[in-house]
Amino acid sequence: KQEVTQIPAALSVPEGENLVLNCSFTDSAIYNLQWFRQDPGKGLTSLLLIQSSQREQTSGRLNASLDKSSGRSTLYIAASQPGDSATYLCAVTQTGANNLFFGTGTRLTVIP
Amino acid sequence: NAGVTQTPKFQVLKTGQSMTLQCAQDMNHEYMSWYRQDPGMGLRLIHYSVGAGITDQGEVPNGYNVSRSTTEDFPLRLLSAAPSQTSVYFCASSYNEGAAYEQYFGPGTRLTVT
Numbered sequence: 001k002q003e004v005t006q007i008p009a010a011l012s013v014p015e016g017e018n019l020v021l022n023c024s025f026t027d028s029a030i031y032n033l034q035w036f037r038q039d040p041g042k043g044l045t046s047l048l049l050i051q052s053s054q055r056e057q058t059s060g061r062l063n064a065s066l067d068k069s070s071g072r073s074t075l076y077i078a079a080s081q082p083g084d085s086a087t088y089l090c091a092v093t094q095t096g097a098n099n100l101f102f103g104t105g106t107r108l109t110v111i112p
Numbered sequence: 113n114a115g116v117t118q119t120p121k122f123q124v125l126k127t128g129q130s131m132t133l134q135c136a137q138d139m140n141h142e143y144m145s146w147y148r149q150d151p152g153m154g155l156r157l158i159h160y161s162v163g164a165g166i167t168d169q170g171e172v173p174n175g176y177n178v179s180r181s182t183t184e185d186f187p188l189r190l191l192s193a194a195p196s197q198t199s200v201y202f203c204a205s206s207y208n209e210g211a212a213y214e215q216y217f218g219p220g221t222r223l224t225v226t
Contacts, residue, residue, distance in 0.1 A: 043217040102154030
């Protein structure tokens with residue numbers, strides 16, 4: 001069964017710092033990988049979706065990379081802001097499956 | 113566009129009671145799904161639907177029922193609530209069948225079973 005791991009579970013950084021969040025998965029037969037943001041008490045917002053044939057995707061200050069063969073993805077956040085404070089979740093869609101497999105998330109706090 | 117809406121936001125049930133969690137989307141999405149989120153665990157799929165009249169089980173379907181009579185609505189029924197069903201429930205939808213497209217999530221329903 002696909003297992004998705006996110007390390008660290010929590011991260012605290014000063015405003016302005018660049019940071020990297022990590023996601024690893026055990027089965028490389030994936031269709032795509034998505035990064036989500038979840039604010040406390042709220043739903044999930046999709047940030048970036050990387051197809052298995054792609055190496056990276058960028059949106060504003062966010063850049064996500066995918067190395068399917070090693071089972072890893074990273075989410076890079078440039079020039080962090082207090083408004084970036086949230087939990088970041090990664091999820092993979094396995095080939096032939098109809099559901100997402102989620103990690104437990106990294107809770108990010110950006111200190112002003 | 114309201115996106116994906118869920119009602120109620122909060123609910124407290126006694127063991128053995130039944131209830132329906134509502135989910136609706138106004139984006140004409142074919143694919144809809146229900147997840148539960150528990151502390152220390154990733155979101156887990158309960159049931160999903162690839163179109164009106166078609167549903168299937170996910171990873172943790174026991175104790176839950178679904179139906180899909182319209183494209184817009186995908187209610188989740190708890191048949192006889194148990195404390196183990198205390199969780200936050202999220203409904204999601206996407207443009208095409210399968211989970212391979214960008215998923216849109218609702219705000220969630222926080223359910224407590226006493």
